[in-house]
Amino acid sequence: AQKITQTQPGMFVQEKEAVTLDCTYDTSDPSYGLFWYKQPSSGEMIFLIYQGSYDQQNATEGRYSLNFQKARKSANLVISASQLGDSAMYFCAMREGNTGFQKLVFGTGTRLLVSP
Amino acid sequence: DVKVTQSSRYLVKRTGEKVFLECVQDMDHENMFWYRQDPGLGLRLIYFSYDVKMKEKGDIPEGYSVSREKKERFSLILESASTNQTSMYLCASSPTGTSRYGYTFGSGTRLTVV
Numbered sequence: 663a664q665k666i667t668q669t670q671p672g673m674f675v676q677e678k679e680a681v682t683l684d685c686t687y688d689t690s691d692p693s694y695g696l697f698w699y700k701q702p703s704s705g706e707m708i709f710l711i712y713q714g715s716y717d718q719q720n721a722t723e724g725r726y727s728l729n730f731q732k733a734r735k736s737a738n739l740v741i742s743a744s745q746l747g748d749s750a751m752y753f754c755a756m757r758e759g760n761t762g763f764q765k766l767v768f769g770t771g772t773r774l775l776v777s778p
Numbered sequence: 779d780v781k782v783t784q785s786s787r788y789l790v791k792r793t794g795e796k797v798f799l800e801c802v803q804d805m806d807h808e809n810m811f812w813y814r815q816d817p818g819l820g821l822r823l824i825y826f827s828y829d830v831k832m833k834e835k836g837d838i839p840e841g842y843s844v845s846r847e848k849k850e851r852f853s854l855i856l857e858s859a860s861t862n863q864t865s866m867y868l869c870a871s872s873p874t875g876t877s878r879y880g881y882t883f884g885s886g887t888r889l890t891v892v
Binding site: 666668671695697699704705707711712714727753755757764765767768769770771773 | 786881
């Protein structure tokens, strides 16, 4: 079974609008972490935002926010006021457990295209 | 600035060749990882290492091996390259313990096997 599911292969948004990228996850571990990464066409993976399973509030980092719905096991990324430079692949990832070693499982990604 | 450096951005190799992909990190991280990235499949873990000379198989280790002789360096080896190993390869590192930043990634190596 997929541990991380990203159902949107591609998304389009106009500049300055908000966009939501979906991510659902599957785990029975009560302790886990959820990450979003951005991958521009240059290839490097850029960390965007993190949500811990015990965090009381939804994470925010500038224009990025994470809509964390624990009961639904979803961790959607919201990008407000999209910019042309936001065009990239976006990956959701999960770390299970809270021990000394962390291994991330990634989704299949969503390609976001921001148009002028 | 902390970095994970992959030795090549683009590589073209012939079928049957032995291929080495090198990754070096300067953050004194204990953990290092090799993933391959294919369209529609996301990132899949090939091998990882949590200490010098230690290695563990990931989800798709077949056809690959790794070497970690020094803490800062983690090499991925394709013993006999095949066309189905044409892919983007990403190296990453992380410290021991949980981190709110997850991994630090290299820029990737796009390997083409002809």
